[in-house]
Structure formats: structure tokens, C-alpha cells
Amino acid sequence: MKRRDFIALIGGATAFVPLAARAQQSDRMRRIGWLDLVPESDPGAQARVTIVQQGLAKLGWTVGRNLAIDYRWGASDVERGRRAAAELIALVPDMILCGGSPAVQALQQSSSTVPVVFVLVAEPVAQGFVQSLARPGGHITGFSYLEPTVGAKWLELLKQIAPRIRRVAYVFSPTASPYAPLFYKSIEGAAATLGVETITAPARELADMEPILAGLEPDGGVIFNADAFILTNRKLAIDLAARHRLPAI
Secondary structure (H helix, E strand, O other): OOHHHHHHHHHHHHHHHHHHHHHOOOOOOEEEEEEOOOOOOOHHHHHHHHHHHHHHHHOOOOEOOOEEEEEEOOOOOHHHHHHHHHHHHHOOOOEEEEEOHHHHHHHHHHOOOOOEEEEEEOOOOOOOOOOOOOOOOOOEEEEEOOOOOHHHHHHHHHHHHOOOOOEEEEEEOOOOOOOHHHHHHHHHHHHHHHOOEEEEEEOOOHHHHHHHHHOOOOOEEEEEOOOHHHHHOHHHHHHHHHHOOOOEO
16 A cells, blocks of 8 residues: 555544444434545546545445545645635535645635645644644644655755766745745755755746756756645656656655
């Protein structure tokens, strides 16, 4: 099982553990909203759907019998997420499961009462989604999967696979990852030890990525941030790195 699929399963199942005892006693249809950062056609998204539904079925919640799930896809930025969040909230769900910072931010702005469980979010405290990791507070909780010091490890790994690199661009979306400066600070801190120059390279749209990568040849490398924009457009990112013969992580 892929790690993110497992996290998604736990996220969905955890939210329903308090209801599991009632699943066999009540015929009332429960409703989940699902707000995802990638398109519906994404293979990973479909894997998550399957695994979450299987996990919930083991707890007594079966789609079509006592459970309905309403999906909204492609919430890779806050504006799209806000529109999708409004649609889901209008359906009066018992809770909403979401992935990625833009989706959480949109839901936080759209409702202060609907329970939200998130996955695939970095630094939820710094982004203001929860009060603390130990005590989230409010109506939002979930799973954090990255913390800033991993930025140094990204650079170390990149240097190991491509010792010749001298310049490394940290490519990220400013709208999808407002937390990116925290990760870059870690990258920058490791750069001097590794003999590498680093630069931040914000990509606000797809057209921004080509000139960023083209400017790194011949001794450059790329760190693609793990944000919604990069994830959604990962095929293009990988293809561009290959075209310009740049080692990337």
C-alpha cells in the first residue's frame, strides 16, 4: 500500500471511529464531502478512493447503504478550493475529508462548524490550521506529513545522486505553499556545507517552469516542492527536468 493511500485511509477512518458503534444501529444516511487537490483522473486519487471506501466498509459504513460521498476535484489553489468547498458545505455533510493546504484554507474560510480531516499538509500549525499538533482545537484536524528540516535532506540526496551540481533551484507555488520559505531556510542552511548555490524559483503558472529550468544548465539541479501545484503538474515537471538533463528531487 502506498504511504499516502494509507494516510488517506487512516484519515477517513479516524473521523468515523466515534460513529462506528452507531453504524449498525442507524439507517440514517451519513454524508462525507471529499475535496481533493488533483484531478479525478489521477491514478493516485482513484487508489485513495478505493482504499478509504474499503476501510470505512470494515467499520460498517457502506456507500449506497448508510453512507454517501460527494467528491470535488482539482482544488490545487485556494480560489478553486473555495468554490468547491461552498458546493460541498451546501450539501450539509457530516464531515469533509480533504487533501492539500489550498483545500484546508478554503474550507477554513468557508465554514467554522463542519468537521474537517486533512491529509497531505505540511506545517499545519504554522499555516494556522490547528492550534498545536497535540491539541488541534476547533473543527479541523488531520495528518501532517512533512516538516521543514526535510529540505536539507532533499538537497543532500540530490547532491549524492549528482555530485557535479553547483546551482539548485527550489521550485514551488507561492499560492499552493505559503509555507515554502520555511523549507527553503532548511535548504539554504545545508547549501554551504555541500558547496551548492541555491535559489528560490516561484512558479505561479505552468509557463513559469520552462525558463526556470532552462536557466540552470549545465551544472544545475532542481528541488520540486511537495505542494498541490507541483503534484498536479508533476508529469510536466519531470518531463522538463529530463529535457534539460537536470537531476531533480
